[in-house]
Amino acid sequence: MAKCLIMYFSQGGTTAQVAESIAAGLRREKYEVDLYDIKEDQQPDLSGYDLLGIGSPAYFFRPPFVVTDYLNNLPDLSGMPAFTFVLHGTYRFDTARSIRRVLARKGARDAGHFHCRGADFWLGYLKEGYLFSPDHPTPEELSQAEDFGSQVAGHVAGKPYSLTEEERPPTLVYRLERFFMNRWFVEQMYSRMFKVDKNKCTACGLCVKMCPRANISEDRDGYPVWGRNCLLCLTCEMKCPKDAISTPIGWPLIRSLMIYNVRHASRDPSLDYVRVNHSKGQTQRI
Numbered sequence: 159m160a161k162c163l164i165m166y167f168s169q170g171g172t173t174a175q176v177a178e179s180i181a182a183g184l185r186r187e188k189y190e191v192d193l194y195d196i197k198e199d200q201q202p203d204l205s206g207y208d209l210l211g212i213g214s215p216a217y218f219f220r221p222p223f224v225v226t227d228y229l230n231n232l233p234d235l236s237g238m239p240a241f242t243f244v245l246h247g248t249y250r251f252d253t254a255r256s257i258r259r260v261l262a263r264k265g266a267r268d269a270g271h272f273h274c275r276g277a278d279f280w281l282g283y284l285k286e287g288y289l290f291s292p293d294h295p296t297p298e299e300l301s302q303a304e305d306f307g308s309q310v311a312g313h314v315a316g317k318p319y320s321l322t323e324e325e326r327p328p329t330l331v332y333r334l335e336r337f338f339m340n341r342w343f344v345e346q347m348y349s350r351m352f353k354v355d356k357n358k359c360t361a362c363g364l365c366v367k368m369c370p371r372a373n374i375s376e377d378r379d380g381y382p383v384w385g386r387n388c389l390l391c392l393t394c395e396m397k398c399p400k401d402a403i404s405t406p407i408g409w410p411l412i413r414s415l416m417i418y419n420v421r422h423a424s425r426d427p428s429l430d431y432v433r434v435n436h437s438k439g440q441t442q443r444i
Protein backbone atom coordinates (compact mmCIF):
# COMPACT_ATOMS: atom_id res chain seq x y z
CA MET A 159 0.00 0.00 0.00
CA ALA A 160 1.32 3.50 -0.90
CA LYS A 161 2.11 5.72 2.08
CA CYS A 162 1.57 9.43 2.53
CA LEU A 163 2.81 11.75 5.27
CA ILE A 164 0.89 14.99 5.79
CA MET A 165 2.75 17.57 7.83
CA TYR A 166 0.95 20.70 8.92
CA PHE A 167 1.08 23.60 11.33
CA SER A 168 -2.21 24.56 12.94
CA GLN A 169 -2.61 26.93 15.84
CA GLY A 170 -6.39 27.33 15.62
CA GLY A 171 -7.24 23.85 14.33
CA THR A 172 -8.57 24.70 10.84
CA THR A 173 -5.48 23.49 8.95
CA ALA A 174 -5.62 20.29 11.01
CA GLN A 175 -9.27 19.80 9.98
CA VAL A 176 -8.39 20.15 6.31
CA ALA A 177 -5.43 17.80 6.75
CA GLU A 178 -7.85 15.16 8.12
CA SER A 179 -10.20 15.63 5.16
CA ILE A 180 -7.42 15.35 2.59
CA ALA A 181 -6.24 12.22 4.43
CA ALA A 182 -9.76 10.77 4.13
CA GLY A 183 -9.67 11.39 0.35
CA LEU A 184 -6.30 9.67 0.05
CA ARG A 185 -7.48 6.73 2.15
CA ARG A 186 -10.40 6.39 -0.28
CA GLU A 187 -7.70 5.79 -2.90
CA LYS A 188 -6.10 3.13 -0.72
CA TYR A 189 -3.29 5.26 0.65
CA GLU A 190 -2.05 4.72 4.16
CA VAL A 191 -1.80 8.21 5.66
CA ASP A 192 0.09 9.52 8.69
CA LEU A 193 -0.48 13.02 10.01
CA TYR A 194 2.22 15.01 11.72
CA ASP A 195 1.88 18.28 13.60
CA ILE A 196 4.95 20.44 12.94
CA LYS A 197 4.67 21.83 16.50
CA GLU A 198 6.02 18.52 17.74
CA ASP A 199 9.39 19.86 16.61
CA GLN A 200 10.98 16.58 15.57
CA GLN A 201 11.83 15.90 11.96
CA PRO A 202 9.93 12.70 11.06
CA ASP A 203 11.74 10.04 9.05
CA LEU A 204 10.53 10.33 5.45
CA SER A 205 11.89 7.00 4.32
CA GLY A 206 9.09 4.61 3.47
CA TYR A 207 6.73 7.38 2.30
CA ASP A 208 5.67 7.76 -1.34
CA LEU A 209 3.90 11.09 -1.04
CA LEU A 210 4.27 14.21 1.09
CA GLY A 211 1.66 16.83 1.99
CA ILE A 212 2.44 20.22 3.56
CA GLY A 213 -0.32 22.29 5.15
CA SER A 214 0.01 25.81 6.47
CA PRO A 215 -2.09 28.83 7.41
CA ALA A 216 -1.23 32.16 5.81
CA TYR A 217 0.50 34.39 8.39
CA PHE A 218 1.06 37.91 7.12
CA PHE A 219 0.74 36.77 3.50
CA ARG A 220 3.37 34.07 3.79
CA PRO A 221 3.78 30.82 5.72
CA PRO A 222 4.62 31.21 9.42
CA PHE A 223 8.37 31.04 10.21
CA VAL A 224 7.88 27.69 11.87
CA VAL A 225 6.75 26.20 8.55
CA THR A 226 9.53 27.75 6.46
CA ASP A 227 12.16 26.64 8.98
CA TYR A 228 10.72 23.17 8.93
CA LEU A 229 10.73 22.98 5.14
CA ASN A 230 14.27 24.30 4.94
CA ASN A 231 15.38 21.46 7.22
CA LEU A 232 13.81 18.73 5.10
CA PRO A 233 16.27 16.36 3.47
CA ASP A 234 16.60 16.09 -0.29
CA LEU A 235 13.28 14.76 -1.62
CA SER A 236 14.69 13.28 -4.85
CA GLY A 237 11.59 13.51 -7.02
CA MET A 238 9.07 12.60 -4.30
CA PRO A 239 5.61 13.95 -5.16
CA ALA A 240 4.40 16.62 -2.74
CA PHE A 241 1.14 18.55 -2.47
CA THR A 242 0.41 21.73 -0.53
CA PHE A 243 -2.61 23.28 1.14
CA VAL A 244 -3.11 26.71 2.64
CA LEU A 245 -5.78 28.09 4.98
CA HIS A 246 -6.49 31.80 4.99
CA GLY A 247 -8.90 34.10 6.78
CA THR A 248 -8.83 36.95 4.27
CA TYR A 249 -6.11 37.25 1.60
CA ARG A 250 -3.51 34.58 1.05
CA PHE A 251 -1.90 36.10 -2.06
CA ASP A 252 1.12 33.96 -2.98
CA THR A 253 1.64 32.24 0.40
CA ALA A 254 1.67 28.81 -1.24
CA ARG A 255 4.26 29.83 -3.80
CA SER A 256 6.98 30.18 -1.17
CA ILE A 257 6.14 26.71 0.16
CA ARG A 258 6.27 25.24 -3.32
CA ARG A 259 9.55 27.07 -4.02
CA VAL A 260 11.29 25.37 -1.07
CA LEU A 261 9.80 22.00 -1.98
CA ALA A 262 11.03 22.39 -5.55
CA ARG A 263 14.50 23.31 -4.27
CA LYS A 264 14.44 20.09 -2.26
CA GLY A 265 13.68 18.17 -5.44
CA ALA A 266 9.97 17.44 -4.82
CA ARG A 267 7.54 17.00 -7.71
CA ASP A 268 4.40 19.18 -7.44
CA ALA A 269 1.34 16.95 -6.96
CA GLY A 270 -1.35 19.56 -6.38
CA HIS A 271 -2.50 22.50 -4.33
CA PHE A 272 -5.62 23.19 -2.30
CA HIS A 273 -6.68 26.27 -0.40
CA CYS A 274 -9.74 27.36 1.49
CA ARG A 275 -10.79 29.82 4.13
CA GLY A 276 -10.32 29.25 7.85
CA ALA A 277 -11.80 31.19 10.81
CA ASP A 278 -9.41 34.07 11.42
CA PHE A 279 -8.68 34.43 15.12
CA TRP A 280 -5.88 36.93 14.57
CA LEU A 281 -6.03 39.16 17.64
CA GLY A 282 -5.44 42.32 15.60
CA TYR A 283 -8.83 41.85 13.93
CA LEU A 284 -10.64 40.52 17.00
CA LYS A 285 -9.64 43.63 18.92
CA GLU A 286 -11.14 45.78 16.18
CA GLY A 287 -14.34 43.74 16.64
CA TYR A 288 -14.15 41.50 13.54
CA LEU A 289 -13.91 37.76 13.09
CA PHE A 290 -13.33 37.04 9.41
CA SER A 291 -14.32 33.77 7.76
CA PRO A 292 -16.27 32.53 10.81
CA ASP A 293 -17.21 28.84 10.68
CA HIS A 294 -14.75 28.08 7.89
CA PRO A 295 -13.80 25.59 6.69
CA THR A 296 -17.44 24.78 5.98
CA PRO A 297 -18.66 21.20 5.45
CA GLU A 298 -18.56 21.96 1.72
CA GLU A 299 -14.93 23.11 1.87
CA LEU A 300 -14.03 20.00 3.85
CA SER A 301 -15.69 17.82 1.27
CA GLN A 302 -13.72 19.66 -1.46
CA ALA A 303 -10.58 18.93 0.55
CA GLU A 304 -11.49 15.26 0.63
CA ASP A 305 -12.01 15.26 -3.15
CA PHE A 306 -8.67 17.00 -3.51
CA GLY A 307 -7.07 14.09 -1.62
CA SER A 308 -8.48 11.68 -4.21
CA GLN A 309 -7.29 13.90 -7.06
CA VAL A 310 -3.76 13.97 -5.64
CA ALA A 311 -3.68 10.19 -5.84
CA GLY A 312 -4.54 10.60 -9.54
CA HIS A 313 -1.75 13.15 -10.08
CA VAL A 314 0.75 10.83 -8.46
CA ALA A 315 -0.43 8.03 -10.72
CA GLY A 316 0.34 10.21 -13.74
CA LYS A 317 -2.86 12.18 -14.47
CA PRO A 318 -1.74 15.55 -15.89
CA TYR A 319 -1.77 18.38 -13.37
CA SER A 320 -1.06 22.08 -13.59
CA LEU A 321 -1.83 24.86 -11.16
CA THR A 322 -4.92 26.49 -12.63
CA GLU A 323 -5.40 29.47 -10.37
CA GLU A 324 -3.15 32.48 -10.52
CA GLU A 325 -1.57 33.42 -7.19
CA ARG A 326 -1.07 37.13 -7.18
CA PRO A 327 1.67 38.77 -5.09
CA PRO A 328 0.36 41.15 -2.43
CA THR A 329 -0.64 44.65 -3.41
CA LEU A 330 1.55 47.51 -2.17
CA VAL A 331 0.08 48.01 1.32
CA TYR A 332 0.02 44.27 2.03
CA ARG A 333 3.55 43.98 0.71
CA LEU A 334 4.58 46.67 3.18
CA GLU A 335 2.79 44.75 5.92
CA ARG A 336 4.59 41.59 5.03
CA PHE A 337 7.82 43.54 5.16
CA PHE A 338 7.07 45.00 8.60
CA MET A 339 6.25 41.52 9.90
CA ASN A 340 9.51 40.01 8.68
CA ARG A 341 11.77 37.99 10.91
CA TRP A 342 14.23 40.77 11.64
CA PHE A 343 11.51 43.09 12.96
CA VAL A 344 9.93 40.27 14.95
CA GLU A 345 13.19 39.14 16.57
CA GLN A 346 14.81 42.52 17.09
CA MET A 347 11.86 44.77 17.84
CA TYR A 348 8.48 43.18 18.44
CA SER A 349 9.84 40.41 20.67
CA ARG A 350 10.92 43.07 23.16
CA MET A 351 7.47 44.65 23.27
CA PHE A 352 5.67 41.87 25.13
CA LYS A 353 4.76 42.95 28.65
CA VAL A 354 2.87 41.50 31.57
CA ASP A 355 0.93 43.54 34.10
CA LYS A 356 1.90 41.91 37.38
CA ASN A 357 -1.09 43.48 39.11
CA LYS A 358 -3.40 41.45 36.88
CA CYS A 359 -1.35 38.32 36.11
CA THR A 360 -2.05 35.33 38.38
CA ALA A 361 0.94 33.35 37.02
CA CYS A 362 -1.51 30.69 35.80
CA GLY A 363 0.97 29.58 33.11
CA LEU A 364 -1.63 29.42 30.32
CA CYS A 365 0.41 31.68 28.00
CA VAL A 366 3.47 29.48 28.54
CA LYS A 367 1.46 26.38 27.72
CA MET A 368 -0.28 27.85 24.65
CA CYS A 369 2.79 29.34 22.92
CA PRO A 370 3.37 27.24 19.77
CA ARG A 371 7.11 27.99 19.81
CA ALA A 372 7.77 27.39 23.51
CA ASN A 373 8.98 30.99 23.43
CA ILE A 374 7.64 31.93 26.87
CA SER A 375 9.32 30.88 30.08
CA GLU A 376 8.48 31.73 33.68
CA ASP A 377 10.51 33.90 36.01
CA ARG A 378 11.06 32.94 39.67
CA ASP A 379 7.57 34.14 40.61
CA GLY A 380 5.89 32.37 37.68
CA TYR A 381 5.40 35.49 35.54
CA PRO A 382 5.91 35.09 31.78
CA VAL A 383 9.16 36.10 30.09
CA TRP A 384 9.32 36.21 26.28
CA GLY A 385 12.22 35.03 24.12
CA ARG A 386 12.97 36.01 20.51
CA ASN A 387 11.48 32.96 18.80
CA CYS A 388 8.04 34.53 18.29
CA LEU A 389 5.61 33.94 15.41
CA LEU A 390 3.55 37.00 16.31
CA CYS A 391 0.47 34.77 16.57
CA LEU A 392 -0.33 36.62 19.82
CA THR A 393 -2.02 33.56 21.30
CA CYS A 394 -0.51 34.60 24.67
CA GLU A 395 -2.41 37.87 24.75
CA MET A 396 -5.48 36.39 23.10
CA LYS A 397 -5.92 33.57 25.61
CA CYS A 398 -5.02 35.49 28.77
CA PRO A 399 -8.02 35.22 31.10
CA LYS A 400 -6.97 38.36 32.98
CA ASP A 401 -6.08 40.64 30.03
CA ALA A 402 -2.68 40.97 31.70
CA ILE A 403 -0.55 40.77 28.56
CA SER A 404 0.22 43.53 26.13
CA THR A 405 1.92 42.87 22.81
CA PRO A 406 3.12 44.87 19.78
CA ILE A 407 -0.43 44.82 18.44
CA GLY A 408 -1.02 48.05 20.36
CA TRP A 409 1.91 49.77 18.65
CA PRO A 410 0.59 52.63 16.41
CA LEU A 411 2.17 51.35 13.16
CA ILE A 412 0.68 47.86 13.55
CA ARG A 413 -2.63 49.20 14.83
CA SER A 414 -3.03 51.44 11.77
CA LEU A 415 -2.24 48.55 9.43
CA MET A 416 -4.87 46.47 11.23
CA ILE A 417 -7.45 49.21 10.81
CA TYR A 418 -6.63 49.41 7.10
CA ASN A 419 -6.98 45.62 6.72
CA VAL A 420 -10.27 45.47 8.59
CA ARG A 421 -11.73 48.34 6.52
CA HIS A 422 -10.60 46.75 3.29
CA ALA A 423 -11.68 43.18 4.11
CA SER A 424 -15.02 44.14 5.65
CA ARG A 425 -15.98 45.94 2.42
CA ASP A 426 -14.99 42.99 0.24
CA PRO A 427 -18.17 41.16 -0.79
CA SER A 428 -16.24 37.93 -1.31
CA LEU A 429 -15.38 37.73 2.41
CA ASP A 430 -17.73 37.07 5.31
CA TYR A 431 -17.34 38.17 8.90
CA VAL A 432 -19.18 38.52 12.19
CA ARG A 433 -18.80 41.29 14.75
CA VAL A 434 -17.27 40.18 18.02
CA ASN A 435 -16.18 41.30 21.44
CA HIS A 436 -12.86 39.98 22.64
CA SER A 437 -12.00 40.18 26.30
CA LYS A 438 -10.39 38.06 29.02
CA GLY A 439 -9.42 35.29 26.63
CA GLN A 440 -12.92 34.91 25.18
CA THR A 441 -14.26 35.90 21.77
CA GLN A 442 -17.98 36.47 21.82
CA ARG A 443 -20.16 37.12 18.80
CA ILE A 444 -22.28 40.26 19.18
Ligand SMILES: Cc1cc2nc3c(=O)[nH]c(=O)nc-3n(C[C@H](O)[C@H](O)[C@H](O)COP(=O)(O)O)c2cc1C
Nearest residue numbers: 169170171172173215218219246247248249276278
Ligand atom coordinates in the same frame (compact mmCIF):
# COMPACT_ATOMS: atom_id res chain seq x y z
C1 LIG B 1 -0.61 35.64 13.17
C2 LIG B 1 -1.66 35.44 12.11
C3 LIG B 1 -1.49 36.00 10.87
C4 LIG B 1 -2.43 35.76 9.86
N1 LIG B 1 -2.22 36.30 8.61
C5 LIG B 1 -3.10 36.04 7.63
C6 LIG B 1 -2.87 36.52 6.31
O1 LIG B 1 -1.89 37.17 6.02
N2 LIG B 1 -3.81 36.27 5.37
C7 LIG B 1 -4.93 35.54 5.63
O2 LIG B 1 -5.74 35.33 4.73
N3 LIG B 1 -5.15 35.04 6.86
C8 LIG B 1 -4.26 35.26 7.86
N4 LIG B 1 -4.46 34.73 9.10
C9 LIG B 1 -5.61 33.85 9.31
C10 LIG B 1 -5.21 32.39 9.22
O3 LIG B 1 -4.43 32.12 8.09
C11 LIG B 1 -6.48 31.52 9.15
O4 LIG B 1 -7.35 31.88 10.16
C12 LIG B 1 -6.17 30.04 9.25
O5 LIG B 1 -7.37 29.34 9.06
C13 LIG B 1 -5.58 29.67 10.60
O6 LIG B 1 -5.19 28.30 10.58
P1 LIG B 1 -5.21 27.39 11.89
O7 LIG B 1 -6.61 27.43 12.43
O8 LIG B 1 -4.84 26.03 11.40
O9 LIG B 1 -4.20 27.95 12.82
C14 LIG B 1 -3.57 34.97 10.13
C15 LIG B 1 -3.75 34.44 11.41
C16 LIG B 1 -2.81 34.65 12.39
C17 LIG B 1 -3.01 34.05 13.76
